[in-house]
Amino acid sequence: MAKRIQFSRTGGPEVLELIEAEPSSPGTGEVRIRNRAVGLNFIDIYFRTGLYPAPSLPSGLGTEGAGVVDAVGEGVSHLKPGDRVAYAQGPLGAYAEYHTLPADKVVVLPDGIEFETAAGCMLKGLTVQYLLRQTYPLEGGETILFHAAAGGVGSIACQWARELGVKLIGTVSSREKADLAEKNGAWATIDYTKEDVVERVRELTNGEMCDVVYDSVGKDTWETSLDCLKKRGLMVSFGNASGPVENVNIGILNQKGSLYVTRPSLNGYADTRERLEMMCNDLFGVLESGKVRIDIGQRYSLAEAAKAQEALAGRKTTGSTILLP
Ligand code: NDP
Secondary structure: EEEEEEEEOOOOHHHHHHEEOOOOOOOOOOOEEEEEEOOOHHHHEHHOOOOOOOOOOOOOOOOOOEEEEEOOOOOOOOOOOEEEEEEEEOOOOEOOOOOEEHHEEEEEEEOOOOOOHHHHHHHHHHHHHHHHHHOOOOOOOOOEEOOOOOOOHHHHHHHHHHOOOOOOEEEEHHHHHHHHHHHHOOOEEOOOOOOOHHHHHHOOOOOEEEEEEEEOOOOOOOOHHOOOOEEEEEEEEEEOOOOOOOOOOOHHHHHOOOOOOEEOOOOHHHHOHHHHHHHHHHHHHHHHOOOOOOOEEEEEEHHHHHHHHHHHHOOOOEEHHHHHH
16 A cells, blocks of 8 residues: 545645555556655646646646656566656656656656656756747847746746846745845846836836746736737746636737737647657756756655645745655
8 A cells, every 4th residue: 555645526725635545557558656756836736726627536636756667567668667767747646655657758867866856847847948948949148037936937947047048037926035036047036016017127128028928827917928028029828826817809919019929838848758858858958967956945745735735826935846755
């Protein structure tokens, strides 16, 4: 028997239960992983609340983790028991001591990358990889606005943008978060609880505004974000921390300067084994070179998953948060 988190109905953090269950055996093309560290992500909250429907209930939760291959199903050739691995996609159920998933979603970890680092960056770091390197291939010299710059995704984005020579303006809700984002390489920060974001962006850019806005806050920031763009700039709406953006009149893109908009996801970019490996090579490269470091701001036990999610939703966390099984 082994511990895992499950939920039988959608709702608040209280719906998460710690149960004991027999870990499932890997089927054809699958592997079972003994997790050493599990990543906590905002998407886990969307599944728990029902904003994103789980395929069935009761359901496991979580898609990011790192550990050791424990058992291998038929037809798997690139992994063997004992391999150190990590993953960020596949079925819900990473909040567990053991997780069984398709082997083609699992990558071998370079020796220099620890389990906690991997669990803190597989989903968030691959997201930053596609946002900065693919959705808009930044070349250096651009000015971008990145919301939640002291969060899990944001902390990695600040460092990677600095490495690319990009001026990242980060939004944050406190002085402490501003300090953290700046330490990570944000060119400037805006405390949206005290300052007008559009006006500050105008000042900081001498009226030029931003080439790209990366907005994971959603409902609360949609219009502000559009107002921070240059003519023909790109709005990347990639999350819903404040709720989803709904009922958009496409004419607003014309009114605010012939803007572009995209709503991307990791699964839409890491959609083949080849693309997943290319993105991991890029991420592992910046980690191994020391250009990007993963700041584990909080650690919780698996049993404290509800408490950890409350902290994430309550804007109490910085950097990445991991659960230790
Ligand atoms: P974070 O660590 O960034 O936590 C969320 C942060 O968002 C908070 O700390 C807070 O920072 C800010 N925030 C602003 N408004 C709210 C609000 N109403 N409620 C809660 N937080 C708010 O989380 P993650 O790194 O896990 O994820 C960041 C975002 O990226 C999420 O929206 C997530 O869904 C999205 N994402 C999207 C992916 C994709 O492929 N599309 C993949 C991975 C993540 P502050 O206090 O400074 O405002």
